[in-house]
Amino acid sequence: MTEIIIQDKLLHLRNDHVSYCMYLLEGGIPAHLYFGKRLAGINPAAVLRHYELPADGSFSLQGCALDHTPHEYPAFGLGDLREGAVSVRQKDGTRSVDLRVVKVETVEGKPGLSGLPATFGSSARTLFLHMKDALIGLEATLSYTMFDDVAGVVRSVSFKNVSDSELMIERAYSLCLELPDSRYDLITLSGAWSREREMIRRPLTMGEMRVSSLKGATSLHNSNMLFLARPETTEEQGEAIGAALVYSGNFTAAVHVDSHRTSRVLLGINDVDFAWKLAPGETFQTPEAVTVYSDAGLGGMSAQFHRVCAEHLVRGKYARAPRPILLNNWEATYFGFNEEKLLKIAKTAADVGVELFVLDDGWFGHRDSDNSSLGDWYVDTKKLPQGMKHLSDQVHAMGLKFGLWFEPEMISPDSDLYRAHPDWAIHIGGREGIQQRQQLTLDLSREDVQDYVYESVARHLAEDGIDYVKWDMNRNFSNIGSALLPADRQKELPHRYMLGLYRVLEKLVSSFPEVLFESCSSGGGRFDLGMLYYMPQTWCSDNTDALCRCQIQYSTSLVFPPFAMGSHVSAVPNHQTGRMTPIETRGNVAMSGCFGYELDLNTLCTEELEAVRRQIARVKEIRQTLLYGDFHRLLSPYEGNDTAWITVSKDKNEAVFMFTRALAKSFAYPPLVRLRGLDAQKAYTVAETGESYTGAELMNLGIAVKLPWGDAASVSWTLRSN
Numbered sequence: 001m002t003e004i005i006i007q008d009k010l011l012h013l014r015n016d017h018v019s020y021c022m023y024l025l026e027g028g029i030p031a032h033l034y035f036g037k038r039l040a041g042i043n044p045a046a047v048l049r050h051y052e053l054p055a056d057g058s059f060s061l062q063g064c065a066l067d068h069t070p071h072e073y074p075a076f077g078l079g080d081l082r083e084g085a086v087s088v089r090q091k092d093g094t095r096s097v098d099l100r101v102v103k104v105e106t107v108e109g110k111p112g113l114s115g116l117p118a119t120f121g122s123s124a125r126t127l128f129l130h131m132k133d134a135l136i137g138l139e140a141t142l143s144y145t146m147f148d149d150v151a152g153v154v155r156s157v158s159f160k161n162v163s164d165s166e167l168m169i170e171r172a173y174s175l176c177l178e179l180p181d182s183r184y185d186l187i188t189l190s191g192a193w194s195r196e197r198e199m200i201r202r203p204l205t206m207g208e209m210r211v212s213s214l215k216g217a218t219s220l221h222n223s224n225m226l227f228l229a230r231p232e233t234t235e236e237q238g239e240a241i242g243a244a245l246v247y248s249g250n251f252t253a254a255v256h257v258d259s260h261r262t263s264r265v266l267l268g269i270n271d272v273d274f275a276w277k278l279a280p281g282e283t284f285q286t287p288e289a290v291t292v293y294s295d296a297g298l299g300g301m302s303a304q305f306h307r308v309c310a311e312h313l314v315r316g317k318y319a320r321a322p323r324p325i326l327l328n329n330w331e332a333t334y335f336g337f338n339e340e341k342l343l344k345i346a347k348t349a350a351d352v353g354v355e356l357f358v359l360d361d362g363w364f365g366h367r368d369s370d371n372s373s374l375g376d377w378y379v380d381t382k383k384l385p386q387g388m389k390h391l392s393d394q395v396h397a398m399g400l401k402f403g404l405w406f407e408p409e410m411i412s413p414d415s416d417l418y419r420a421h422p423d424w425a426i427h428i429g430g431r432e433g434i435q436q437r438q439q440l441t442l443d444l445s446r447e448d449v450q451d452y453v454y455e456s457v458a459r460h461l462a463e464d465g466i467d468y469v470k471w472d473m474n475r476n477f478s479n480i481g482s483a484l485l486p487a488d489r490q491k492e493l494p495h496r497y498m499l500g501l502y503r504v505l506e507k508l509v510s511s512f513p514e515v516l517f518e519s520c521s522s523g524g525g526r527f528d529l530g531m532l533y534y535m536p537q538t539w540c541s542d543n544t545d546a547l548c549r550c551q552i553q554y555s556t557s558l559v560f561p562p563f564a565m566g567s568h569v570s571a572v573p574n575h576q577t578g579r580m581t582p583i584e585t586r587g588n589v590a591m592s593g594c595f596g597y598e599l600d601l602n603t604l605c606t607e608e609l610e611a612v613r614r615q616i617a618r619v620k621e622i623r624q625t626l627l628y629g630d631f632h633r634l635l636s637p638y639e640g641n642d643t644a645w646i647t648v649s650k651d652k653n654e655a656v657f658m659f660t661r662a663l664a665k666s667f668a669y670p671p672l673v674r675l676r677g678l679d680a681q682k683a684y685t686v687a688e689t690g691e692s693y694t695g696a697e698l699m700n701l702g703i704a705v706k707l708p709w710g711d712a713a714s715v716s717w718t719l720r721s722n
């Protein structure tokens, strides 16, 4: 049960797992005391003394004592000279903010955020710190929600201009978290196209470390989250703190270690390309940030994030339902298809048990390559002469669901839409637009563009029997300007774009609750908690090479559970790496997420097709465990040649264990892997080998893995308790 204890100036949120403590200093400045394992009580003096410098008379801090205070929501420049969380420009051009708590309020549950993705749940309590800067007429409300079942806090900030002149918010981060020391490793997920979310771990050192995006999206290059682990923290043991933004646009995630080796974590909208004009009476809401704490290693931290995703973020019919096994035609045909070819692929897919056929890019306008037609969302009758409904009817007649690819946020210069509305693209008048993949981005800050995007997709969903949408987004912002925004609001464009996108998505998912949406951005370029609120699964990466996927899925699981990760078996040689891997290994790795195929099954030999048939039958049997069980990382591909993980059903009666060895080792003992998450008391039988073990044995001694011959060898075993 979450409690909020208010004792004079001490504010203590806690549930069965964690405590979050604050203290209102003289004048109402909220100081941060503690975030960690649940406490019975806390003495603020001890924490605050930690930040005191010796008063030996040789110097005076004068007004700058705030520079040595752990703040909840610091502003730069009035005593605290470190980087702050908020900055507001006033009409005279100065940028001081001095927010003081004027009221503390608590409510049951978790209020939603208008226009933004947000966590939800009734078994929670929320604390509001209502603050005011009386001089400039700015109100800010810091919101802290603790859910009963999560070892963490969800935070956001809302602002209101209560003055009679305009204020310009130049920075409004979602979170500042002060830590009394810096004995941590910083872990971030950074990469590139086809190498998304590589796990990077390095010690915190004095100074500043930051990952960020200015690309208009979370990006392929950095993820909007960071993790702090004690140097000795492993998967299973030790302290870890994670912070992740519920947002999909530009962000910054930074840790500052000061000269006294205390640490300040900042997370929020990147302010390099952000400002928000707040007219008198107007409000501004930051995105939410989720922070979790674990004293059971990175595995314990991920379990908290997975619970946030499963219980407090993902919505709709597919939040808990089995996800259909799909076949996507992208790598099977690229742009070169017609109805006959598609139906042939779909037919074989249906024969082996696939449940959903997805038509990817290339079905609209005259899109025979990626250089045209985005925005012209009408069917290319050269490829599909009888239209989309005809195709979907035939696919449905095979017993398959039918899915369709869209890239609705984009516009090709070679499109009817662009010829009619060149000003609908994000652009700077007079400058030639910089194209990526021969396309520009639509200006989703505009309501007319939002409505067009909604209608383009909704029309097909209403008329063509679409059961699934792959929502792609394949370029970043450049030439950042909007034809409609006035000069002093141009810096609002990146955030207004996100609000526009969220408006469209909310309308679509509520109008078409039966449709399964999968988010995609050149692979996993927008894999974040914001998109997960609208779409229950995200395409992990265009790289489907099984060995690369071991890394990508391993690190993605730091925050995201298997049900959030789209993962498919594709052809060999792999289209991204040229590597040959066995069909079994490709299947074993892919089935640890939302399973599917990305190839023409007609090109497989009989044995491979039989293997596919077996894979599909098996996934159908165990997918509830695979998707919604508790996921534990066992061996890291970042540390060696082997990857292993296990997913255990909530009742611990079924588990699926996956092991993959990248390079074969000659004359070696079979690896012995200690499993996790099982019931020590139960006996488990491995379906594939018939061997039986107790849970205690599997977790303490381990299981010896007899691997097939060759590189990229793998096993996937189903363990059932008798």
Ligand code: DGJ
Residues within 6 Å of the ligand: 330, 360, 361, 405, 472, 474, 520, 521, 522, 523, 539, 541, 542
């Ligand atoms: C990028 C996606 O990641 C791919 O899966 C595919 O849909 C292409 N776009 C299509 O253009």
